[in-house]
Amino acid sequence: MSGFPGGDIMRLIIEDDFKKLSKRAAKIIANAIIKKPDLVLGLATGSTPLGTYKELIKMYNKENLDFSQVVTFNLDEYYNISQDDKNSYNYYMHENLFKHINIKEENINIPKGNVKEIKDYCKEYDKKIKKCGGIDLQLLGIGNNGHIGFNEPDKELNLRTHLTKLTKSTIEANARFFNSIKEVPDRAITMGLSSIMNSKKILLLASGKNKTNIIEELLTKDKATTEIPASALLMHSNLTVILDEDAACNYKKRMKKGEKDEIIN
Numbered sequence: 001m002s003g004f005p006g007g008d009i010m011r012l013i014i015e016d017d018f019k020k021l022s023k024r025a026a027k028i029i030a031n032a033i034i035k036k037p038d039l040v041l042g043l044a045t046g047s048t049p050l051g052t053y054k055e056l057i058k059m060y061n062k063e064n065l066d067f068s069q070v071v072t073f074n075l076d077e078y079y080n081i082s083q084d085d086k087n088s089y090n091y092y093m094h095e096n097l098f099k100h101i102n103i104k105e106e107n108i109n110i111p112k113g114n115v116k117e118i119k120d121y122c123k124e125y126d127k128k129i130k131k132c133g134g135i136d137l138q139l140l141g142i143g144n145n146g147h148i149g150f151n152e153p154d155k156e157l158n159l160r161t162h163l164t165k166l167t168k169s170t171i172e173a174n175a176r177f178f179n180s181i182k183e184v185p186d187r188a189i190t191m192g193l194s195s196i197m198n199s200k201k202i203l204l205l206a207s208g209k210n211k212t213n214i215i216e217e218l219l220t221k222d223k224a225t226t227e228i229p230a231s232a233l234l235m236h237s238n239l240t241v242i243l244d245e246d247a248a249c250n251y252k253k254r255m256k257k258g259e260k261d262e263i264i265n
């Protein structure tokens with residue numbers, strides 16, 4: 001019997017620490033690029049993917065990992081923020097990954113946070129993903145409240161790319177990147193649940209003690225709920241979850257004997 005929902009289709013990897021988690025995630029991405037040089041790669045922001053991006057840069061420098069044909073789509077962007085604002089995800093992606101590798105600027109897609117015709121723009125973003133053949137591999141982090149991208153817990157979840165309001169808890173969690181909480185935008189553009197779930201493969205990362213409660217909830221509840229948007233991922237047919245020991249801590253405590261062999265180290 002599997003110890004978690006979706007156990008037949010989900011691959012759960014627990015690494016000792018953030019560094020090892022990052023190396024493992026980067027290796028999975030690198031292998032996907034080697035296998036398909038024109039990989040359509042979905043990317044995430046926040047603290048969690050930073051180590052993965054560092055490892056990918058190392059592989060570009062030392063192992064000739066080639067990004068020249070890779071096409072990327074970012075999950076989300078704050079709304080009403082200019083592309084060169086230091087708090088924009090556009091800035092983050094260029095600083096932490098793109099300017100260090102040989103990706104072509106025209107192959108980079110990040111929702112624009114300052115467009116006027118937002119509905120049309122969101123439709124175009126989804127259309128472009130489709131036109132590129134869909135996302136082959138989507139990298140994801142998870143919010144403390146279970147959000148993915150900026151799909152916040154709610155009664156209903158949007159399926160397509162859309163403009164959304166951020167919850168208080170997300171604004172508080174993300175305030176660490178800003179000078180003050182007042183500067184945190186209260187809205188964002190995000191890919192929707194369907195845009196994410198249509199990815200051929202999903203790689204969800206969680207690191208640190210502050211993620212242990214949500215990971216426990218996600219992996220022990222045998223239910224999908226819009227109150228934990230990440231729970232939709234448990235229905236995906238090709239999901240890999242990589243945790244570090246801190247994030248896995250509560251979940252591991254709840255595991256009974258005999259379920260341990262489900263964990264791949």
Ligand code: GLP
Pocket residue numbers: 044045046047048049075076140141142143144148149150170174
């Ligand atoms: C942000 C992003 C998410 C990210 C999450 C977790 O709000 N929109 O894509 O996964 O927060 O961030 P962190 O990795 O910093 O914990």
